[in-house]
Amino acid sequence: MIWNEEAECMSREDIKEIQLKKLQNAVKKAYENVPYYNKKYTKLGVFPEDIGTLEDIAKLPFTTKDDLRESYPFGMFAVPPKKIVEVHSSSGTTGKPVVSGYTRKDLDNWSELMARGLNMMGVGEDDIIQNTHGYGLFTGGFGIHYGAQKVGSIVVPISTGQTRRQIEIMKDFGTTAMIFTPSYGLYLAEVAKEEGIDPKSIGLKAIGFGAEMWTEEMRKKIQDQFRAPAFNIYGLTELMGPGVAVECSSQNGLHISEDYFLPEIIDPNNGNKLDEGQKGELILTNLEREGMPIIRFRTKDITALHYEKCDCGRCFVKMDRITGRTDDMIKVKGVAIFPSQIEKTLLKIDNVEPHYQIIVSRPHLLDEIEVKVEASPDIFFDEVKEMVNIKKKIEDYIENEIGLRVKVSLIEPKSIPRSEGKAVRVIDKRDLH
Amino acid sequence: MIWNEEAECMSREDIKEIQLKKLQNAVKKAYENVPYYNKKYTKLGVFPEDIGTLEDIAKLPFTTKDDLRESYPFGMFAVPPKKIVEVHSSSGTTGKPVVSGYTRKDLDNWSELMARGLNMMGVGEDDIIQNTHGYGLFTGGFGIHYGAQKVGSIVVPISTGQTRRQIEIMKDFGTTAMIFTPSYGLYLAEVAKEEGIDPKSIGLKAIGFGAEMWTEEMRKKIQDQFRAPAFNIYGLTELMGPGVAVECSSQNGLHISEDYFLPEIIDPNNGNKLDEGQKGELILTNLEREGMPIIRFRTKDITALHYEKCDCGRCFVKMDRITGRTDDMIKVKGVAIFPSQIEKTLLKIDNVEPHYQIIVSRPHLLDEIEVKVEASPDIFFDEVKEMVNIKKKIEDYIENEIGLRVKVSLIEPKSIPRSEGKAVRVIDKRDLH
Known part of the structure; x- marks a missing residue:
């Protein structure tokens, strides 16, 4: 089940060609429409026309969470407010929140990304997805929601909490796919057993993990409890939301949709590019974001990239499960x-x-x-x-x-x-x- | 600002013609695809072909909330699960919840209804709508959300709670339209003043009330506090969600989108039809619902209908603000x-x-x-x-x-x-x- 075979299975050459074209366009738009990029690039003497190859991205400065905070609320938007149709935001617990703005096309793209992700998990139009992620300014709930609508499955937008009702609905509706944080999944299994319901009896086909770090031991435990495979979903509010990268049936890494994002791995200490397979900080660039194009975002997430072809048939690069944050380093x-x-x-x-x-x-x-x-x-x-x-x-x-x-x-x-x-x-x- | 002038301003004759055609189709589909209607109509000896005029709807039995509960969870769906893309549900505090199923077309229609409603409130693509209604199985949040997306305004899906953050965002984002329950609106104004912010200074253009009964005194108070007009939004999860009827600039009743709903007023004691202007129980029929067509639903809401042309230019019937429930009677x-x-x-x-x-x-x-x-x-x-x-x-x-x-x-x-x-x-x- 591959949602967009043409995109997800294209050759490395085609990916690179598309990425270069989109990168040039994204940098140009950011430079022309966002004062933050305009000032920064002008000061450094680097301009859109300097991007002749994908490698030239290294000439551009990084964008940090602090940069985004300083432009609060709408300073990073690249289009007039009239073109923005939705905003989301980080929690802002450690400072001003980061606001993320979406045009109608951005929402379509977000839906496309998460539709690919649901298909990677084996979830399609016949499924009933119970989405326990919170809706609101947080992107968790909506990313899954939009993806599910695109795929044409039934989405049950139950949101967080009401654990006993969650279990009742899983049973009554015949839920086939659950979206939860690993810790909430373990809690759900525990409460189900207290209610005399074996989580295995629900008959889940797939589980999507999000919004939390986890270990392989935790995955194993949850898969055993529900007798269903659990897949990693990765995303950031700054870049889009859930769907930036999702794990496929191979369960050994997350495919980054490279036609929407250009990933790099750097040494967080000196900013130098690291090679395939080397662990470092993930840098992401929005290749096709109208509302708020983010160029070279320092995610602070530690991972490594692997370019070999995947057993699932997809050609997009795989990133390892996030094992740390540069904050912890x-x-x-x-x-x-x-x-x-x-x-x-x-x-x-x-x-x-x-x-x-x-x-x-x-x-x-x-x-x-x-x-x-x-x-x-x-x-x-x-x-x-x-x-x-x-x-x-x-x-x-x-x-x-x-x-x-x-x-x-x-x-x-x-x-x-x-x-x-x-x-x-x-x-x-x-x-x- | 009229979202869909062709529909909203059509002549009474055209409305009636369209309603009859759609009613005949809805009854036929319900009879053919939903066992509940099939059994009930067969038992009463009334069939789709008996609907020759709009008045013939009186031949059909009512559908009650209990009927919907008995068909929990998906018994009222008129299409195969594959065609359903989203479900919502009532809270189920007083029994089994009522589940409402939507096809893709139903979601489009819901968006259209609420887009009309936002335009009635004077809200358009230049506005920033802060939606404090809860998202989740409850339809309140999503109805507004889909309408805002259709209109092309910026929706801030902040959901309920976090009152201080709500106020901060109103100020920082320059929110122009607030959606809240009247009681939450009064609370927001109170907290804003505690924080040294005059609610008038936010510069709201419009307020949408939902999900709660209120009095004209409350409206006056809220309008004074925020110096912005407040409009009534009506809807039911069973029929669709918010957007079934919305108040226009005249602020003296809510326009029911008659191309989607056929309203009747009955004496709740004997089920007899009441005339224009007479207070009684509102009965609603879905004229264009694929997922779950509801025929003659007893809303238990007490109101009256008025057919005279409205100053705002719209021709759809107006219902009074809900002043009671037959439950309270x-x-x-x-x-x-x-x-x-x-x-x-x-x-x-x-x-x-x-x-x-x-x-x-x-x-x-x-x-x-x-x-x-x-x-x-x-x-x-x-x-x-x-x-x-x-x-x-x-x-x-x-x-x-x-x-x-x-x-x-x-x-x-x-x-x-x-x-x-x-x-x-x-x-x-x-x-x-």
């Missing part, structure tokens, strides 16, 4: 480290718990990292030698993962403070300012 | 009485408060009504004669309004229990079962 001795790398290592080692804290300090001009790890409560270390062995083993594993030797301390079970929200994983004691 | 000595009639009377009389309770009893085989009314706390009735005079005055006024003599008791201020939610206005002590 610590730079130590010039090396970028993510807490998730430490976590991954700890999960491989017996006798320790995945409760840890990374303490970065600079005692003698040089950076030092200490990783405090809780020992498992089941184990009593009476042998000093045994403790030393485990410590050494963790240090070896971490060095292998991040390329740096760190100091590991094994500490008592439950001695790291538990958090209600996001756990505090990193304590940076360096005075970096 | 008390039948006493064969006469239908609404608490709102009593309330209206009390508002005309000094020295009493609009806090009242209607007690219906049947002490000696005959119904009796007692109306308990709180005296104003400012007045001290030391003269028995004065009290008797006021009592008599109220009794006269009520008799004039409802046609029945009731017993009025003046009671102490604050002696009627206050309610957090809906006030308890009627206590029926009769054993009617």
